Amino acid sequence: MIRLAPQRPNQVYNPEVSAILAAAVLLMQDPAVSALPFTPPQPRRYACHFVARAPAMNGNLDAPSWRVAPWSEEFLDIEGPGHKPQPWLKTRVKMLWDRKFLYIGAKLEEPKLWATLTQRDSVIFRDNDFEVFLDPDGDNQQYVELEMNALNTVWDLLLPKAYRDGGPAVNEFDIAGLKTAVKLDGKLNDPDHPAKGWSATIAIPWSSIKMLSLRPVPPRDGDRWRINFSRVEWDLEVLDGKYEKIPNRPEHNWVWSPQWAINMHRPETWGFLEFQKTPRPVAPDPYWKERCVLMDLYYKERVYREAHGSYVKPADLGIAFKGYFVKHDTFWLASLKAKDGAVLTVREDSRLTINR
DSSP: OOOOOOOOTTSOOOHHHHHHHHHHHHHHTOHHHHTOOOOOOOOOEEEEEEOSSOOOOSSOTTSGGGTTSOOOOOOEETTOTTSSSOOSSOEEEEEEEOSSEEEEEEEEEOSSOOOOOOSTTSOGGGSSEEEEEEETTOSSEEEEEEEEOTTOOEEEEEEEEOGGGTOOOBTTOOOTTOEEEEEEESOTTOTTSOOOEEEEEEEEEHHHHGGGOSSOSSOOTTOEEEEEEEEEEOOEEEETTEEEEOTTOOOEEEESSOOSSSOSOOGGGSEEEEEESSOOOOOOOTTHHHHHHHHHHHHHHHHHHHHHSSOOOGGGGTOOOOSEEEEOSSOEEEEEEOTTSOEEEEETTOOEEEEO
């Protein structure tokens, strides 16, 4: 997976992390990576129910207070349902909300309970982990990433922009008032006793992410945000009575809503989270076709600029774009009108907005 692991200024220099960063930056500058095809089906959707009382925040998702929340679909491989192999361990999430918090619960099957990192803001995906990606106004920018392991060690960071658009990750960002807990179903780091898995509960205060959205926070009934979840799973072996990563094997990346590429930082492909005070089915996104057209144009313009140093009109890219387009050598903007009159706009840094 394309991963960038920023370090705090007071952290000790780590040449291994620096090498990972350099490789990731080079990878994202490759036009072949930027030109990933963008023709995915609708992302997954979740109906998040409002509750008058907070659910249990002790990692126990079998508690009665969590029963009102429906389980999500099982996670798939990050590249989609057609990728082989698919996950062999079940992962599901559920969510609730009230006037103060967004509540997230995750349950992960895991016969090999293993975690090593104990310091806040460590690079948690070096362990098996669970991750949350949240974009309140769904504009592909100003989003939060949260990672945690079975030791309940947390890494939270802010992305002003996706890495492809220059980032950078703000590792110093902390979700103020964040609450997390883990419940283990088995013994941690004990190969002699196979486990069943672990579960996590997370409470994200609205007050800590209010500044990231142009939309109302807390949300209103019917509001939709973009969200996705990831699970990193490493192949392990037992050496000298301890779990160790098998050398030279990449991690497995399993997600709720497919990314169609090995890259979680494509927020346009995240799922839809609908906040509801009265439970009801969640309809498909009415603007998905327009989103796809605009993001396809974004990727093609990006590739052209990487090769030629400037932007061009859609017709010069072989695109019959039926909308508004304006460009300069260093920026561009494109808009489409949906059937209901809403206007969707994307620009060179992938910021996508909808004016209804």
